[in-house]
Amino acid sequence: MRLTRQTNHAIRMLMYCAMRGEKLSRVAEIALAYSVSELFLFKILQPLVEAGFVETVRGRNGGIRLRKPAEAITLRAVVEATEENFSLAECFEPGGSDCPLIGNCGLNGALHEALEAFLEVLAGYTIADLVADKSAMSLRLGFAPPESRLVASL
Template identity: 55%
Template sequence: MRLTQQTNYSVRLLLYCAANAGVPSRVADIAASFDMSETHLFKILKVLVDAELVKTVRGRNGGVMLARPAEEITIGEVVRAAEESFALADCFDDGGHDCPLVQSCEYNRILREALGAFFVVLDRYTIADVARDRPDLRFLLGIEDALRPPTLAAS
C-alpha cells in the first residue's frame, strides 16, 4: 500500500499549523513552504475542513488553524480523511466481485486484519508527536524568519 500525495500534503499542512499554533497560517505561506500550488492546497484544505481537522479564519489576518490541539489529532485520523480508498485487493471493494470465494476468503480476512493493525499504529501518534522535539521546524518551514529580529552585521 502506498499513501497518496494528498495524505502527505495533509500531514504537512497540519504540521505547519501546529508549528504556527495560535496564529492563523496564510495559504500562500503554506504553499510556498512546500513548493506547491495554492490551488492544490485549497483542494487539500477542503478535505481537512470537512474532516474538522482545520478551521479557516476569514478577514485581513485570517488563514488556517488547527481545529483542535495537535495532541488530539491522530495520524490515523488524517490518513482516513485524506485517502479515498483502502482497498488492498479487489475483494475489498463493495462493488461487484469476480471471485467466488470473496465471502469466505482467508486472504481477505488477513488483509483486513493487516489494515486494522496499520491503523492501530497510526492512531497511537498525533500531529504533536511528529512536530515535537523539532526546534528547527519553524525555521525549516520559513515561519521563524518572520518572527526573528534582524541580526546585526558584524562591525
C-alpha cells in the first residue's frame, strides 16, 4: 500500500506541531519547513481538525496546535482520517471488478489480512514516537531545539 501525499504531509504537520508543544504554528512556516504550498497544507488541515488532532486559533496571532497529546495520536488514526481509499486491488471496491472469482477467491482475503496487519503496525506508533529526537528535528525544521530555548531564557 502506498500512502497518499496528503497523508504523508498530514503526519508531518502533526510532527511539526508536536515539536512546538503548546506554541501555535502557522501554516506558512510549516509549508516553508517542508517546501510545500500553503494551499496544499490548508487542504490537509480540514481532516486533521475534524478528527480532533489539531485545533485552530484565528486572528492575527493565530495558528494551529495539537488538540490531543502527541502520545494519543496514532499513525493508524491519522492514516484512517486522511486516506480516502484502502483498496489494494480493484476487487476491494464495490462493483469495481468484473472478476468471476469475487467471493470465492483467496486473494481478497489475503489482501484484507495484509491491510489489517499494516494498520495494526501503525497503531503501535504515535506522533510522539516520531519526534523523539527533538534536538535534531528542531534544527532540520528551522527552529531552535528545546535545550537552546531553555539556555536562552536563563
